[in-house]
Amino acid sequence: MQTSRTTPSRLAKRAHYDEATIHPILDEALFCTVSYVIDGQPMAIPTAYVRKGDKLYIHGSVGSHFIRSIEQGNPVCISVMLTDGLVLAKSAFHHSVNYRSVVIFAKAEKVTDEAERMEALALITDHLIPGRWNDLRPTTNSEMRKTTVLAFSLDEASAKVRTGGPGDEPEDENLPTWAGVIPMQTVRLTPVPAQNSLETALPDYLQ
């Protein structure tokens, strides 16, 4: 949703407020940075999350200072960034980055329904490793008691996206400097088994 604080002061053409732009970014990235305020001091913690519908879920230890600082519903800013490439222009000034980012202004809602809590944990696990949850033993009541699940509305979410090549000044166009894009990608390498899994075959969902 476009509000005064989700409207950028510059390059407004890069801003998007539609789910069709925002949701795929949130579904592709694995980690967000949650920013919050304690006594006027900004704090920030990177953490895993998942989107379901128009909500974003995170989890943490009930004893975590971070979780206890935000679970009462004070304002947070959640940011996510995917880096798609470095943009090399003919001048330093026009160098840029191709990225897809989302910023969410929201307040934590503590999830208390046990079924919703369990589903959020399953979805967070499967967001990181699709197919994992169903391969695991059930989570115990004791583990659930140690875990806080927080939900955040996506109502005040916005995306910024830059794509394409460099935008150079007309007078720089013919400089004999290489210009273009260096694409970047985050990749998963071959899984490395733990000692206690050396004799266990790699499951299909990890192939």
Add this chain to the structure above:
Amino acid sequence: MQTSRTTPSRLAKRAHYDEATIHPILDEALFCTVSYVIDGQPMAIPTAYVRKGDKLYIHGSVGSHFIRSIEQGNPVCISVMLTDGLVLAKSAFHHSVNYRSVVIFAKAEKVTDEAERMEALALITDHLIPGRWNDLRPTTNSEMRKTTVLAFSLDEASAKVRTGGPGDEPEDENLPTWAGVIPMQTVRLTPVPAQNSLETALPDYLQ
């Protein structure tokens, strides 16, 4: 430096305060998230940066709302995260992430010395693309006037690092579930030339 706000409430063994841990993380990562506060509301912006000595530099447009909001020296929290792998345990509860992160509490110092400003821009450019700066035409006075450079002390920086495989409960050790680490890496792909560079050879520093 260890202060009350750089001391984690949990897993304190993962915290580090020495330059030998903090500097390589800042040198390997390319982007940070700068969190700041406006009227009690946390805000966060991802941006490029570079470390030199015990300072971190960022730059931005003199007209940027973000830059104008922090250049007066109100407190910011700068966070950086490198994701090295997903850690799969035999229970969902013990799934984790191998990461190296840095959090810096600081206040912006606006850099006014022209030589230091120019050096910071060169270092930011070469942090993203080593060797690039010397291949570019000189930055103009007009471009310099449009650019703000901010420096942040690393005095109150701390790192958190997790490495290694999963830590499972003794009673889960023999479950026939695959456990281990999925290493993750950010890679640069083959550079794609812009239209105005199709006839320019790829420079050595991009090979």
